[in-house]
């Protein structure tokens with residue numbers, strides 16, 4: 172009887188090891204196809220803007236997979252022995268259960284169409300960042316070392332899975348921050364990390380619940396940028412701007428009202444003495460108009476992106492796509508597909524899911540609603556301000572808005 176059991180365990184082990192290496196081989200292949208390798212010599216930070224060499228398998232991934240197979244064997248072993256089984260039930264550790272879930276294998280294929288979409292987005296950025304003439308903008312030829320730490324403030328890190336996310340406000344960043352908090356286990360209640368992104372109270376999401384990359388020194392920052400998978404999400408620039416305006420000036424937001432609202436009202440709204448509190452202002456029907464807001468943006472010195480609040484600063488100046496070679500460029504307009512693709516690519520689709528968010532089909536109507544009050548001249552200047560975002564991320568130039 173005993174002999175039979177050992178034979179069973181031995182043969183399962185052998186089978187499982189075979190499975191493991193086969194799986195590893197195929198994983199390696201499919202992962203490699205997700206990346207573009209221009210030349211073997213390009214590195215992350217060289218001025219030629221090559222893609223980062225794909226890190227197909229980290230050692231931690233290797234061990235977690237091995238662990239997974241080990242557990243499989245042990246589980247088989249345990250179920251063949253009733254006593255151990257009972258013990259297991261008694262001492263089942265929910266944390267261990269979670270880890271087991273994480274060790275599950277990711278095998279769902281990624282549609283070719285989505286891989287091509289990523290290829291096209293990355294290639295466009297790569298081509299524009301590399302050539303003179305086509306598109307010029309402030310900071311284009313910087314190296315990562317030229318970028319001060321405060322300009323890298325939007326990079327969030329998950330050291331557990333080796334992921335970096337550059338958040339762009341008004342592009343579902345709250346949802347992605349929730350996911351980063353769960354993945355990195357950076358926020359805990361009574362010592363237990365949040366498991367479900369939607370459980371995290373909204374007031375804890377922005378601020379220090381996440382791990383910021385620029386807390387590390389340069390050396391470590393660059394190492395992580397080189398080794399980790401990096402992603403960002405973008406949105407049609409004018410739509411993002413409208414979204415920011417609605418969120419910060421049409422809602423009761425005292426800090427924004429004080430810092431931007433009052434000065435804008437005084438200077439462009441011809442209201443010399445606006446109420447001190449946003450509550451009073453909104454009750455009296457006083458708020459900077461969209462047109463006032465655009466006038467304010469256009470009054471700033473050209474190329475002074477550092478004066479722009481992150482909610483309306485150009486994405487290129489938040490995420491530095493010419494210096495940081497993102498493995499994944501997502502868009503708000505294709506959020507559902509992109510989110511599933513990304514989580515699968517990062518091999519965390521078994522841990523987190525991206526929630527369904529409101530459809531953005533109404534967004535196109537926003538332009539029709541908000542832009543008629545803006546003069547053609549201002550629209551053209553505004554376009555200049557966001558031209559880099561339009562071009563780098565492949566958004567169609569809104570010609571119909573720019574005609575006189």
Ligand SMILES: *[C@@H]1O[C@H](CO)[C@@H](O)[C@H](O)[C@H]1NC(C)=O
Nearest residue numbers: 209210211212213214217221
């Ligand atoms: C890679 O770069 C090194 C150092 O810059 C150089 O010596 C080598 O010839 C290059 N290899 C290829 C394949 O271009």
Ligand SMILES: *[C@@H]1O[C@H](CO)[C@@H](O)[C@H](O)[C@H]1NC(C)=O
Nearest residue numbers: 218219300301302303304312
């Ligand atoms: C492009 O222009 C910049 C600034 O004039 C220069 O430093 C850089 O070497 C040029 N790059 C190429 C590829 O021509």
Ligand SMILES: *[C@@H]1O[C@H](CO)[C@@H](O)[C@H](O)[C@H]1NC(C)=O
Nearest residue numbers: 386387388389390391392394
């Ligand atoms: C950067 O931080 C790492 C880890 O904390 C440390 O080992 C290293 O010496 C630091 N490097 C510099 C240049 O300060």
